[in-house]
Amino acid sequence: MKLQVIVNGRAHELEIDAHALLLDVLRDGLGLKGAKRSCDAQVCGACTVLVDGLAVSACTYLAIEADGREVLTVEGLAEGESLHPLQRAFIDAGAVQCGFCTSGMLLTARAMLAENARPTRADVLHYLRGSLCRCTGYRKIVDAVMAVAETPR
């Protein structure tokens, strides 16, 4: 099947199988390794990418569903060398340890802030309920998101 998709602002046309998963097309087809395969069951969020701004589990999402849509991966968050405020905040807050959950956390937070620019801490916890981390204990991740949320723009 033909897949026409804009990934991180660039248009791609790929020939894919109906059963191809978005995570594999991104990682192996397009070489975008930022999204990770972890639980492979939609529970952990390590594979999160945004499709038309909505967070999806790329591990359980048919690539063909992205046809005609825009996909954002972690590689598309920065603009050139200029980091997205969330990326900057994660670095500054010490919210990155092994990094395997990081891209999922960043994209989920970005989607949340697009919907709700002034979340409470409880809002953030609700949104991140499906994003697991084993290293950080979450506190600095939530701090980082709140720091961006509370910054006037």
Add this chain to the structure above:
Amino acid sequence: MSARPLRVVGRPVPRVDALEKVTGRARYVTDLIVPGMAHAKVLRSPYAHARVRRVDVRRARALPGVFAALAGADLTWCDPYYGPAYRDRPVLAIDVVRYEGEPVAAVAAVDEATAEAALELIDVDYEPLAAAMTLEAALAPGAPLVHAGQPPAGHFADLSTLRPEPGTNICHRFDFARGDAEAALAAADVVVEDAYRFPSVQHVAMEPHAVLAAWDETSALTLWASTQNPYSVRVELAKMFDVPLARIRVVVPHLGGGFGSKTYAKLEPLAATLARAAGRPVRLAASIPEAFQTVRRCASRVAVRVGFRRDGTLLAVECDADYDVGAYADIGPRVVQKGTYTATGPYRVAHVRLAARAVYTNTTPGGAFRGFGVPQLAWALESLFDVAAERLGRDPVDLRRQNFLAHGEEFAPGDTPIDGKLEESLGRAAEAIGWSQTGAADRGRGVAAMLKASVAPSVSEAIVRLHTDGSVTVLASAVEMGQGTRTVLAQITAEVLSVALDRVTVVQPDTAVTPYDQTTSSSRSTAMTGRAVQVAAEDVREQLLDIAARSLGIATRDLALADGAIVSPGRRLTYAEALVARFGMSGGELIGRGVIAPGRTAAPLGGSTPFWEMAVGAAEVSVDRETGAVRVERYVSVADVGRAINPLSLEGQDEGGVVQGLGHTLLEEMLYADGHLLNGTLLVYRIPRADDAPAELECRFVENADGSGPFGAKGAGEGSLIPVSPAVANALARLTGVRLRDLPLTPERVWRALRSSQRTDAR
């Protein structure tokens, strides 16, 4: 060299690898591509214990796109057994499977779909056998034996004293005694005893195990592996394939978490075997359910008896501990030995009798997991300590303080004296939790303390290279698994050589390039690898000072390093200029070397711990009495770390340790029924989520620069996890009067205990 304020050590600088991680550029094993790479899948046993009568891989082998299909019987050209304590674990099952999930056959194919399809073409005849699924079942007379016969010793010379007991499921025993515990208990004014259970839990690193193995045209092997000790993996493979160590190269990119699950060989032998059979590179990546079938924490049942004098002096400790180490020993015997060694915790006690057994069961092998046997023991001792405090009519904080080992006091003859101030950690934790203030009626508070030795003897070596432009490369084999070791090593180097942090590059561990480091575990990387790096950097510093002394005609004692130059009042020689002076041209580099190898001592475990890890945890909990759900509202961890090289990343590590500890305290348990693991996926195995973290979480550090590591540092990272379960249980007991002895403290368990206590109204 006069003491000068530190410029970068002790600063909360951003991690050196943060940028690549937030931009998705950091590379983990499954992100790597080697041309011609094949993909492997593993066929795993559906039985906990069975004879393997026949494995027929012919149809799989014949499937187009399959490069290799192997069963245990095919492994005639290598030594198919491996394991750090005993070489009891076959790469693929031979004649028998000993746990559900054990690899029985494996396939390498052109892609994952073909490999999966090939697995379905493999026929296996199993003859199920009775299985020993629990400690009780494995220790019962007439129990099914997980292993018959005595396996050869593993590759650690210091573990060669370990011996299993043939004819039983006892994999190892550790006994330790001092004084006369029995008599002391008989004479004690207050004796309390109880038995505590710690569950099987899985590390759930977000990145499951992964390996990429490639043999080259000279029959040398290169592996990219998600491993915490590349040198241990290398030794294992060298022995397996009878290849010199120098021809085996293990490279370690970023790890997506380890926590002990990636210590010692796991999937590397199988990947290397497949790569050899396939004649091409092979990537073997486990899934999370497969991680549950690869390694876990050793579950335990610990019975403790403690005796006190009326005035609160701890007189005696007796401990009988059984650890369930699963179907293969892995490092289980050492977990048992080393954990039990500090079963008496951070206390002074004259009379001790400790007896521990590592027991085989037909379950996922138990191995190293953050805490290494100590969480299981601290769960027991620290819980019982509070029971004793109540019996004595004493405040639990006060009773601990009274019995703490003092700074400089001996723990055991021949071992390092206590190198920290436990009472300082305790005091700060108690104050932070508001111990002496009346708490809310619906909240309870509890504390717990821990003491743990680091692995000894051990070896860490490092090389530091100063280049002609003044930039620096650090070669060390401490693995970056999220704990921030690359950043710490860079900070130490930058500090010693007085260069900007971004001028220092710490390369990934690579046994062909970075020198020997025993292991990234045991909280040792800052203290040991860091010290090796410090010594190597100081070696370069000395060389720079010598060059400058000769070049400038100034005595070295009047020279210092500052901002990439050797300076003296009115004089300045940049490093670049120094190298030109040394080599007479634009070229060359200065190489410094550090070797930290304290060697064997008379200490009971064969080496003196390089530092003692000590920490205190204090919890404030509430409980929903109708459901039994416990909430940790506040938690304070105070760790005595000597010097926090990077306080920001250390705080993050300890926050993570606390929350991971809440996992086994409140949520996590691997559940088996009829020989099957019921909850080996994240759909039903519940690790803490963001909303499980305590609303108030503080991780603090005592820094008295009293460690033997760089700048007075000791070790950290396990101390935050170990006290969590007893602190929470103690808080719950103080709130409800109910004492639980089995983890996790699920809502149902707590509910049942509350009900039962209401009925009997006795404790």
Add this chain to the structure above:
Amino acid sequence: MLRPFTLHRPATAEAACALLAELGEDAAVYAGGTELLLLMKLGLLRPRHLVDIKRIGELSDITDGPRLAIGAAVTHRTVERSPLVQTRCPLVGSVACHVANVRVRNVGTVGGNLAFADPHSDLATLFLTLDAVVELVSPRGRRELPLAEFVRGPWETTRSADELLVSVRLAPWPRESAAAYVKFGVHERPTLAVAVMLSLDVGRAAGGEGRIVGARLAVGCVGPRPIRVPAAEAALTGASPATVEEAARAAGDAAAAVIDAADDLYGSADYKRDMVAVFVRRAVRIAAARARGVEPAEQFPHAVVA
């Protein structure tokens, strides 16, 4: 990793049914895929044909009427944000907001949730209190049946292989009513869920007492399928603000008595029964407070209140 299949994308419900009839057991209905693709990855389902229903217009609509109709392919997210749902069945929006996690809500559909009959479904439990009726279409035409007859047991519905779930139709509660939904559980899927609606006599200002004149109570996630509990509803009916606490207790006990609970990973049967009683009481208390115009702030660990 999925095994190969052919993806069909019919434009009408009739075309979809024709495909289902033709392909039989080789086909699966596919909307969000959050359940289906997971089962396929695990190898538990191996359809060689997926019939994608997302291009069928009527399945993607939320339509007003005497009943509120939610198309089968409407995502949880759309339900959560729909002004129409907010107006007509506000609790449905609040519950949709807590299904699984944000990624599943963005992609997963109401129809998929009901058609899979996952025993731990939030929505099915709530919908029972809204007299939910499902609309099915097949080559033989359309039919409607109550949700309680549609969901037969765990992972089992009365849908024939060539039938397509088109919509679920909800009867909005009376204006003078208050409701609450509470789910409890440690795991990814809840251990139990309670939905209660209390319909009230006319409020105090108009001369009424705030008495409960009718009740709907459903308990789900704990048994093989969600159920209404008539005995609990009867215990609540007639209660006044003064007696609602006692009525809540009776309702809880009644629900616990009829629950078909078994020992499993989510808990022992006796624990679950006791928790049903606890959370029925709590849900009733919350609804009763809302009836008085008070929004309770109480949160319970491992419980979600909507």
